[in-house]
Amino acid sequence: MISFMKKQSPKRPLTGEDLPNASNKAEGARLDIKCRHFWSPADKVYTDVRVFSSLAKTNQDLSIEDEAKDQEKKKIDKYEVRVREVEKATFAPLVFSTIGTMGPETQRFYKRLAGLYAVRNNESYSDCIIYIRLRQGFSLLKTLLVSIRGYRGSLPHLPDQLDMNLIPLFLL
Numbered sequence: 563m564i565s566f567m568k569k570q571s572p573k574r575p576l577t578g579e580d581l582p583n584a585s586n587k588a589e590g591a592r593l594d595i596k597c598r599h600f601w602s603p604a605d606k607v608y609t610d611v612r613v614f615s616s617l618a619k620t621n622q623d624l625s626i627e628d629e630a631k632d633q634e635k636k637k638i639d640k641y642e643v644r645v646r647e648v649e650k651a652t653f654a655p656l657v658f659s660t661i662g663t664m665g666p667e668t669q670r671f672y673k674r675l676a677g678l679y680a681v682r683n684n685e686s687y688s689d690c691i692i693y694i695r696l697r698q699g700f701s702l703l704k705t706l707l708v709s710i711r712g713y714r715g716s717l718p719h720l721p722d723q724l725d726m727n728l729i730p731l732f733l734l
Contacts, residue, residue, distance in 0.1 A: 593653075638653065655667055676691040
């Protein structure tokens with residue numbers, strides 16, 4: 563078993579790197595999720611999540627797919643150079659529309675995640691992708707309900723590491 567995903571701690575401080583103007587240069591900057599052994603053995607992947615409203619007036623001129631690509635490009639412009647140069651890792655933007663559409667990079671990420679999950683649990687790829695999308699749907703629904711009515715209980719203790727019970731593919 564490996565420690566696969568965890569909540570992200572602050573990124574390393576900048577030490578004189580020359581980053582593009584669009585990059586996030588804040589000292590306490592952090593991304594949403596850090597994954598290890600995702601694309602290849604011993605690599606690191608940082609992700610940042612964005613949900614956009616495809617029904618907003620500002621997004622009505624573009625198709626949903628084009629808007630998702632545009633949102634991914636904004637995330638990449640903001641984080642990719644810093645993640646690559648400072649963190650020595652790769653960056654994967656996770657962009658979703660409010661009606662469920664995923665950006666191309668997000669689809670690629672989900673396909674890889676389902677493949678890893680299928681190998682680890684000896685299940686079919688199609689069952690794993692359905693399971694992951696159902697979990698995502700229920701998580702988004704729960705988040706929506708909490709944002710509308712507020713949280714009505716004691717706050718749960720979140721672990722520092724989320725164990726997905728995945729093993730690197732090179733061990734198989």
